[in-house]
Amino acid sequence: MSAGVLLRLAALGVALLAGPAWAQTTACRLPxxxxxxxxxSIKRPLDPAKPGGPTIVxxxxxxPAQARRPRPDPVxxxxxxxxxxxxxxAGxxxxxxxxxxxxxxxxxxDLRGTGRSAALDCDDGDALASMLTEAEPSRRLASLKACRERLQKSPLGDLRFYTTTLxxxxxxxxxxxxxxERIDLAGVSYGTRAAIEYQRQFPQAVRRLxxxxxxxxxxxxxxAASLDAQAALDAVLAACELEPGCRARFPALTASWATLLAGLPRQAEVTHPFTGRRQNVLLSRELVLGLVRQALxxxxxxxxxxxxxxxxxxxRFDGLFGLASAGIDLSGRGIAQGLHxxxxxxxxxxxxxxxxxxxxRDFGRALADDYAxxxxxxxxxEVxxxxYRMGRSPVAALLLSGSADPVTPPRHGEHTAAALGPLARHVVVPNAGxxxxxxxxxxxxxxRFVDAETDAAALAVDFGCVxxxxxxxxxxxxxxxx
Structure with a gap:
């Protein structure tokens, strides 16, 4: 048999193993x-009621799985x-x-309106400038109004059609x-809301959650953000009081925090977290609370x-700005504010x-009023x-919560597990964020939970290591x- 025939047979074998799914994709490199x-990519109608209208890609x-014979249910x-x-x-x-x-x-x-799927981005510019804009309600409102008006002028700018349901x-x-035929669905943070909504609409397509x-x-x-951030901050203050070294170094930490808040707003000179340049900023209560919330x-x-x-x-505020900027994505792909x-x-x-x-106590209604x-x-x-009604999960569902999480702490996982029923297991990870x-x-x-052959075996997986x-x-x- 000639080398050419062998190569053609090998190529055919790869195509057969890959199946028809790969015909919809092309090779690519991801960061x-x-x-x-x-x-x-797939084309989807922006408005499902108008299949002949604008489409979003x-x-x-x-x-791809590394195994020669991968399991049929992707994650x-x-x-x-x-x-x-x-x-x-992806990395x-x-x-x-x-x-x-x-x-x-x-x-x-990339859900519609995010990433590469017609992202509804607002131009936030410089990271520090973005922090300062978000902390001043009037500037934030003006910035988001300009973004909204710009987005609405785009061909896919009908913002009514960017919901979790769609x-x-x-x-x-x-x-x-x-x-x-079925998938193993894994969601993090807001992705958990999307996963729950996916299972509500397509329960037959989910193998594990x-x-x-x-x-x-x-x-x-x-x-919820106000109560949850307050609980996380109070836990940090209490932990310092219980740790001899921290208590000795910061003997009046709670009082220092109260003094800090009482002195706001104020002007201060801070070091730009990325350029290293010094600049004067107006520190509002909202800004300082936002910096602390991010650090939690x-x-x-x-x-x-x-x-x-x-x-x-x-x-001296450099420490707070440095902590808050630690999670900023400098690649230019952060949160699409228009979609948010x-x-x-x-x-x-x-x-x-x-x-x-x-x-x-400290965070109050500022964030709720800002969103309103x-x-x-x-x-x-349309929702x-x-x-809003979570039904019983038809498959094994694993819910994970960090005990120190300032955004989605265990109380939300506990409530959701009760709603999802007996096939839901809630694991609280101590000291995790x-x-x-x-x-x-x-x-x-x-x-082990996803790989288990049965729901019963999945729910029995040992999480004692946490x-x-x-x-x-x-x-x-x-x-x-x-």
Missing amino acids: GVEHEARCG VQYAVL LFLAGGPGQGAIDI GVERLLGRLGSRRDIVLV AVQDVDAVRRALGA VLDGVAPPDMVLPA YLPAWSSALPAAISEAAAG FSVICAEDVPRLAPPGEATG AVCRDWPRG PAGF HGTMAIGCVRDAVF AKLPRPGAFMPPGAPR
Whole structure:
């Protein structure tokens, strides 16, 4: 047999093994991913009621399984936000899902309005300038109004059609294009809300459900954020009091925090976190609370809050700005603000309680009032009544919560697990922040949960390793007594 015939047979064999799904994709390289991926797209009507109207191109990518005979159920990952794209964080997702990628394809979908799927981006410019704009309500409103008006002039600018309900219908179209009968659905943060809505609409298509940092559909994000951030901050202050070294170094931390808030607003000179240049800024209460809220996301960051708060109370704010900027994406692909507000204005803000509802002591209603102001003029999409009612899960569902999470703490996971019923298991990871699957032992247990042959075996997976995770000790500045 000639070499040419052998090559043609080999190519045919690859095509047969790959199946019809690969006919919809092309080879591509993704950031942070060493091996070749497959990228594809599907056209979807912006308004499902008008299939002949404007169409949006929804982009997706597949990280092929490393096994010669991969399992038929791929893992489909839904990113957070709302407003984060999935494809441009492919490298992080690949590491997050770990061993699952050895046996199963990993599918990444940029939901409509995010990433490469006609992202509804606002030009936020310089990272520090963005922080300052967001902290001044009048500037923020003006900036978002300009963004909204610009987006509405685009061909796909009808902002009523960027809701979770419509986004997951696109996701199911991707599943069908890939020829997958069922998928293992993994969502983080807002992606958990999208995953729950996907299962509500397409229960027959889900084999396993993994929700990390649970944001259920009936959670009113702008209101919950105040209580949850306050609880996380109070835990940091209390932990310092219980840690001898921290208590000795910062003996009046709670008082320092109160002094800091009482002295706002004020002018201060700060170092730009990325350029290193010094500049004068007006520090409002909203700005300082926003900096602290950002630093609470991960215990590794919040461990430095006692030092940063103490320094800020003395008029030195570089520490707070440095912590808050630690999670900023400098690649240019952050949260698509236009999509973020399209979702929140449609799904959350209409359910905001009037003033008088319980709020965090320090955080108050500032965030809720801010969202309400933005949403007054934001086009509002239709949300079906069933969206807020979580039914029983027909498959094994794993819910993960970090005990120190300032955004989606365990109370939301507990509520969601009760609604999803007996096939839902809620695991609280002690001393973990927002998102737990990056923790090694959690990642391994998630692999066993998804890989188990039956729901019963999945629900029986041992997560005992999480009990050994310590809380990081408070960061001590160089030269500080211990």
